[in-house]
Amino acid sequence: MNETVMTRSNTADDAAQAFEGMRREIFSQRGEMALLMRKVEEVLLRDDIKIPDYTDTLAVTNEILSKQTKTIATLAGSPMLKLLPDDYQTQMESARSKEREALRGVTAAAVKAFDDAAKSVSATLVQVHSVRQQRQLMGAAAVFGAALWATGSWLIS
Secondary structure (H helix, E strand, C coil): HHHHHHHHHHHHHHHHHHHHHHHHHHHHHHHHHHHHHHHHHHHHCCCCCCCCCCCHHHHHHHHHHHHHHHHHHHHHHHHHCCHHHHHHHHHHHHHHHHHHHHHHHHHHHHHHHHHHHHHHHHHHHHHHHHHHHHHHHHHHHHHHHHHHHHHHHHHHC
8 A cells, every 4th residue: 555655656746846847947938038028129129120011012912812712713613613523423424325325326327328328339230230231132132133134034035
């Protein structure tokens, strides 16, 4: 039990010593603070100190701050800054979906145009082939007709 009392007593002595050290430090700084205050008062009481006129600099600074305030107000009113990440994501997905649908429509139209062009070329090729066949048949018919005419005239004579 004596050990507990001694420990508490030692702790109290340590605390008292710490407070005494802090009190001494504050008193020693009081003198330094008083000296500093006297020096500041002496400087302020001097007449030869000229304080610069910052009116122009402050006016420019005020103008810059005014412009920046307007810019910040504009930005703050921007719908983009009002969006939460989820809102932004929803809008982006919606825009992507619309663009995909538009691209599908354009692609479908291009495929249809290509198919129509291919059918047109195919039909033209069929016509060209038919014309060639007709010319060949007409040539053959002309040769056959000439042969028949020659044979017919030989038979008649």
